[in-house]
Amino acid sequence: MTGTTPLFGPNRIRPGYEDTEWSVWITGMDDILNQPDLTTALMVAAEHNAMALSIHDGSPLTPNTWAIVLHHGYAWQRPQPAAEQSGPYTVHMVVEIRCPLCSYVLDEEGEGVQCYPTEEGARQSAIGQGWTELVDGRVICMDDLDEEHINARAESEAIKNPPKREEIPGQEALPV
Numbered sequence: 001m002t003g004t005t006p007l008f009g010p011n012r013i014r015p016g017y018e019d020t021e022w023s024v025w026i027t028g029m030d031d032i033l034n035q036p037d038l039t040t041a042l043m044v045a046a047e048h049n050a051m052a053l054s055i056h057d058g059s060p061l062t063p064n065t066w067a068i069v070l071h072h073g074y075a076w077q078r079p080q081p082a083a084e085q086s087g088p089y090t091v092h093m094v095v096e097i098r099c100p101l102c103s104y105v106l107d108e109e110g111e112g113v114q115c116y117p118t119e120e121g122a123r124q125s126a127i128g129q130g131w132t133e134l135v136d137g138r139v140i141c142m143d144d145l146d147e148e149h150i151n152a153r154a155e156s157e158a159i160k161n162p163p164k165r166e167e168i169p170g171q172e173a174l175p176v
């Protein structure tokens with residue numbers, strides 16, 4: 001394995017097996033590790049590469065091994081953005097949750113922006129994580145300091161649960 005071995009492009013090599021959908025190729029050792037799916041393969045490769053980096057002394061003379069995800073034996077590449085692709089591709093619609101009042105994008109777990117396959121899934125997830133669904137259908141974030149958020153919640157609540165009017169006209173409420 002030399003630095004000029006093409007993994008991508010027209011004359012690319014196939015280090016793995018055509019029959020194996022997903023695998024991880026460990027260069028240097030030339031091991032092929034079969035994987036059940038892309039996600040697992042990426043995790044295995046990432047772990048290997050992180051470990052390989054952490055134990056490497058930085059010298060160009062020290063051999064290193066890299067884990068490369070293979071798809072049917074060829075090096076797998078993350079799909080390029082649709083505009084840059086020349087071949088057929090699939091467009092997936094995903095929904096991210098953004099507060100209509102402050103544009104905050106839902107990330108309550110701190111795991112980066114979450115995307116959902118459907119709008120309803122996104123809505124339910126946001127509500128489940130503490131966001132408020134207003135009577136007009138908007139779902140706003142948990143900001144409880146901003147006046148606009150507070151008023152929107154209060155107005156919506158007032159419409160949903162109108163205050164009961166049991167006072168007798170002319171009679172003032174007694175101080176409690």
Ligand SMILES: [Zn+2]
Pocket residue numbers: 099100101102103104140141142143149
């Ligand atoms: Zn907000």
